[in-house]
Amino acid sequence: MKEVAVGIDIGGTFTKYGIVDKMGNCLIDGTISTTQEKELDQYLDLLKTTIDEAITIIKDPVQIKGLGIGAPNGNFYKGTIEYAPNLSWKGVVPFIEEFKKRYNLPMFLTNDANAAAIGEMVYGGAKHMKDFIIITLGTGLGSGLVVNGELVYGHDGFAGELGHLTIVKGGRMCASGRRGSLETYVSAPGIKRTVFELLADSLEDSEFRDVTFNQLTAKMISDAAKKGDKIAMEAFERTGRYLGEALADTVAHTSPEAIFLFGGLANAGNLIIEPTKRHMEMNLLKIFQNKVKILPSELTETNAAVMGASALVWKELEK
Amino acid sequence: MKEVAVGIDIGGTFTKYGIVDKMGNCLIDGTISTTQEKELDQYLDLLKTTIDEAITIIKDPVQIKGLGIGAPNGNFYKGTIEYAPNLSWKGVVPFIEEFKKRYNLPMFLTNDANAAAIGEMVYGGAKHMKDFIIITLGTGLGSGLVVNGELVYGHDGFAGELGHLTIVKGGRMCASGRRGSLETYVSAPGIKRTVFELLADSLEDSEFRDVTFNQLTAKMISDAAKKGDKIAMEAFERTGRYLGEALADTVAHTSPEAIFLFGGLANAGNLIIEPTKRHMEMNLLKIFQNKVKILPSELTETNAAVMGASALVWKELEK
Numbered sequence: 274m275k276e277v278a279v280g281i282d283i284g285g286t287f288t289k290y291g292i293v294d295k296m297g298n299c300l301i302d303g304t305i306s307t308t309q310e311k312e313l314d315q316y317l318d319l320l321k322t323t324i325d326e327a328i329t330i331i332k333d334p335v336q337i338k339g340l341g342i343g344a345p346n347g348n349f350y351k352g353t354i355e356y357a358p359n360l361s362w363k364g365v366v367p368f369i370e371e372f373k374k375r376y377n378l379p380m381f382l383t384n385d386a387n388a389a390a391i392g393e394m395v396y397g398g399a400k401h402m403k404d405f406i407i408i409t410l411g412t413g414l415g416s417g418l419v420v421n422g423e424l425v426y427g428h429d430g431f432a433g434e435l436g437h438l439t440i441v442k443g444g445r446m447c448a449s450g451r452r453g454s455l456e457t458y459v460s461a462p463g464i465k466r467t468v469f470e471l472l473a474d475s476l477e478d479s480e481f482r483d484v485t486f487n488q489l490t491a492k493m494i495s496d497a498a499k500k501g502d503k504i505a506m507e508a509f510e511r512t513g514r515y516l517g518e519a520l521a522d523t524v525a526h527t528s529p530e531a532i533f534l535f536g537g538l539a540n541a542g543n544l545i546i547e548p549t550k551r552h553m554e555m556n557l558l559k560i561f562q563n564k565v566k567i568l569p570s571e572l573t574e575t576n577a578a579v580m581g582a583s584a585l586v587w588k589e590l591e592k
Numbered sequence: 593m594k595e596v597a598v599g600i601d602i603g604g605t606f607t608k609y610g611i612v613d614k615m616g617n618c619l620i621d622g623t624i625s626t627t628q629e630k631e632l633d634q635y636l637d638l639l640k641t642t643i644d645e646a647i648t649i650i651k652d653p654v655q656i657k658g659l660g661i662g663a664p665n666g667n668f669y670k671g672t673i674e675y676a677p678n679l680s681w682k683g684v685v686p687f688i689e690e691f692k693k694r695y696n697l698p699m700f701l702t703n704d705a706n707a708a709a710i711g712e713m714v715y716g717g718a719k720h721m722k723d724f725i726i727i728t729l730g731t732g733l734g735s736g737l738v739v740n741g742e743l744v745y746g747h748d749g750f751a752g753e754l755g756h757l758t759i760v761k762g763g764r765m766c767a768s769g770r771r772g773s774l775e776t777y778v779s780a781p782g783i784k785r786t787v788f789e790l791l792a793d794s795l796e797d798s799e800f801r802d803v804t805f806n807q808l809t810a811k812m813i814s815d816a817a818k819k820g821d822k823i824a825m826e827a828f829e830r831t832g833r834y835l836g837e838a839l840a841d842t843v844a845h846t847s848p849e850a851i852f853l854f855g856g857l858a859n860a861g862n863l864i865i866e867p868t869k870r871h872m873e874m875n876l877l878k879i880f881q882n883k884v885k886i887l888p889s890e891l892t893e894t895n896a897a898v899m900g901a902s903a904l905v906w907k908e909l910e911k
Contacts, residue, residue, distance in 0.1 A: 346879075355879070404747040418845065420739050420746075427739075427847020428723040429883060434844040437877045439837065449877055518758065525753040526737065526845045528746025558756045558768055560665075560674070564748060 274336045275300075279324055280583030282385065283307060283344040285359035290324055291576060292331065293583035297396040300335070301327045302579060313362050313371060321375045339379035341585035342368065343388030343578045350430040352382050358448065381585045385409070385578050387424055387433060389570070390417025391588055392581025393533055398571035404529045407570065408435065408516075410538035410545075414456035414463075420527055436460070440519050458515040461491040461537050467508045468494055479504035495541035509541065513548025520549065521556035524565055535570035535577065542569065596654045598643055599902030601704065602626060602663040604678035609643055610895060611650065612902035616715040619654070620646045621898060632681050632690060640694045658698035660904035661687065662707030662897045669749040671701050677767065700904045704728070704897050706743055706752060708889070709736025710907055711900025712852055717890035723848045726889065727754065727835075729857035729864075733775035733782075739846055755779070759838050777834040780810040780856050786827045787813055798823035814860040828860065832867025839868065840875035843884055854889035854896065861888065 275294060282289045284307060291302035305323050310316040328335060346357040352369025354360065369380050383391075390407045393399040399407075403422040409415040414436035418425040425432045436456035437449060444453025445466060457463055468481055468489065479502050481489060497505035520532055538545055550567045557565075572580060594613060601608045603626060610621035624642050629635040647654060665676040671688025673679065688699050702710075709726045712718040718726075722741040728734040733755035737744040744751045755775035756768060763772025764785060776782055787800055787808065798821050800808060816824035839851055857864055869886045876884075891899060 402747070404751075420744050420751075421742050423740050423742075425739050425846055428721070428849035429847055429880075431879050432723075432739075432845065432847035434847075434877055434879075437844050438841045439875055442837075451875070451877070518761075522757045522841065523845065525756050526751065526842065527744055528748055528751035528753075530747035556758055556770070558753055558770070560750050560753075561748075 274334050276338050277335045278338055278583040278586035279340040280579040280581070280586075281320070281340065281342045282388070282578035282582055283342065283354075283360070284385075285345075288320065289576075289579050290320070290327070291579040291583060292324075292327060292335065292337075293580060295587055297580065297584075299576060299580070300331050302576065303327055308361060311361060313366060313368075317372055317375055337376075337378055339381065339586035339590060340372070340376060341388070341582035342372075342380070342382040343385040343582040343585075344368065344382060345385060347382045347384040347387075348430040349381070349383040349387070349424075349426045352380070354382070379586065379590060381589050383424070383426075383585060384415070384433075385581075386415030387417040387426075388581035388585060389415075389535055389572065389577050390419055390424060390581070391584045392572050392577055393535075393570060394419060395584035395588060396572070396580055398533060398568055399531065402530050404527065405531045405533065406523065406527070406529045407533045407535055408539075410460055410534060410536040412461060414460045418527060419529075425527075435519070435523060438519050438522070440515055455515065455519050459512055459519075459538075464491055464494055464508050464512050464538065465489050467511050468504060471504045471507055471511075475504065475507075477503045477507075481505070491537050491541075495538075495544055498541070498544050509544045510548050512538070513545055514552040516545075517549040517552025517554075518556050520553045520567075521561075524553070524557060524561050528561060529565060531566040531568050533568050533570045535572060536574065539569055540574075593653050593655045595657050597657055597902040597905035598659040599898040599900070599905075600639070600659065600661045601707070601897030601901055602661065602673075602679070603704075604664075607639065608895075608898050609639070609646070610898040610902060611643075611646060611654065611656075612899060614906055616899065616903075618895060618899070619650050621895065622646055627680060630680060632685060632687075636691055636694055656695075656697055658700065658905035658909060659691070659695060660707070660901035661691075661699070661701040662704040662901040662904075663687070663701060664704060666701045666703040666706075667749040668700070668702040668706070668743075668745045671699070673701070698905065698909060700908050702743070702745075702904060703734070703752075704900075705734030706736040706745075707900030707904060708734075708854055708891065708896050709738055709743060709900070710903045711891050711896055712854075712889060713738060714903035714907060715891070715899055717852060717887055718850065721849050723846065724850045724852065725842065725846070725848045726852040726854055727858075729779055729853060729855040731780060733779045737846060738848075744846075754838070754842065757838050757841070759834055774834065774838050778831055778838075778857075783810055783813055783827050783831050783857065784808050786830050787823060790823045790826055790830075794823065794826075796822045796826075800824070810856050810860075814857075814863055817860070817863050828863045829867050831857070832864055833871045835864075836868040836871025836873075837875050839872045839886075843872070843876060843880050847880060848884060850885040850887050852887050852889045854891060855893065858888055859893075
């Protein structure tokens, strides 16, 4: 019987799942609404029913070895989802405890960026690396740190919150209530804010002079930059500077072999990678210079979180 | 026969050594000059002769299980000392390779702050901790990071250079050629520079109005602060702010259970610990607040590096 892991990625709107074998082949995957069922109990029932049905569709019989879950504010040690701003379950949700009532199987939960780090390590570009970092660029900036081949969870399970490094004292307002967090500059909304700062500051013409804040997307900014729009190009330059300067400090912490960029903004490729690398190098201590690679993630955006969550199962069961 | 480890701490002026048993009892220790012998070969001969003689003085026979060496810019993976500015051996020194010609025993080398971290873990306040950080405050600011019970060396053996975090863009000149490094603010020379900045900026009277820069010491600043000197007190407040703000970012990386302060400045106790803790808390993301302890190191300054270097032996041999 083929051994498989179930990878589950819980987002604010959708929950994705996939049944994945050890080689990283996804035998079947699908999506349910995260919000259709308000109560955790009903949501978990729906999730179980859906997974069980999916398994019956797979041609060959499979044996589930475990379930891996990636969720915002997921706590690896406690199996809880804690105060996740984009989920309707409030406070500290005992996710694993409740889900174990439905599957009496090994079950592991972590946050989405950590799941991506595990995915990169098991199936992606970090296969032979013991020390690397993944930065996920989306609505916010998430990160997963790997040291000595192990994910860094910290004493409380919440390590790797690089989106909340303070990079500008008294800088941009952050949803966390603090100011100047890295993710207010380096993320999809962050680069939009930078474009609007530049529209205010400079006299340069730009296609964005006729676009509202709410209309603007990160994709529009990278498209415009590729066409030579000066404001868009400068927005990428600044975003790379903010990220590169922050990563120089991160390198001084854990000296990784590579830093992978993943997610929407990372798809802009060299528009973001080149200035990030350049500004990181300018700020590195000499012993760290010309050593640390900045690479695009080798995970595809559609399945990275699910693959990562399933990889978490294999990784933990090996211990 | 009693099993012992030899701990060696190489400083710019002196090299300290100690013969330490597994319980942390130092059976004998001593010091040689690091600079008396210019050539590495002669220095290593002197070091070996001295250690061998010391062993003959110990009453009961001992068996050396290994040697641990703490040295500035020591590279754990390669056993080299690389471009150490305060040592007369230039370039990349193959320390372990050469020392192994004299002792055919397990031998481990790391930088001095990492050795202190291991010492804190094996003999000090971090005995039961798997995730902690030690900050050594002396001429510079060194650091050792422990994650999942293991020292963080990074892919190249140079991780944990928190003294070179950039905390003020375009800030104070640093010996590394960069500007605004944490250690230019938080270290013995750093707090002196802060006192002189305050003497320039404020009109407050201070006993330091009659002291030259070269006369001033960190000890004088803490003595003056205890007596209520406003400039000295404000210097500690600012030093704590710089350190606390930087540590908030460090917590976002590895979420440690505790951060230990070690060395000269740390001896000022609450003068430095209280503002550091307060400013760290003010800058922490909510999920990290009121969790991370700031503690004085439990190692004594006279033997911390030697104890740490010997602890490295036990730690590595256990693997």
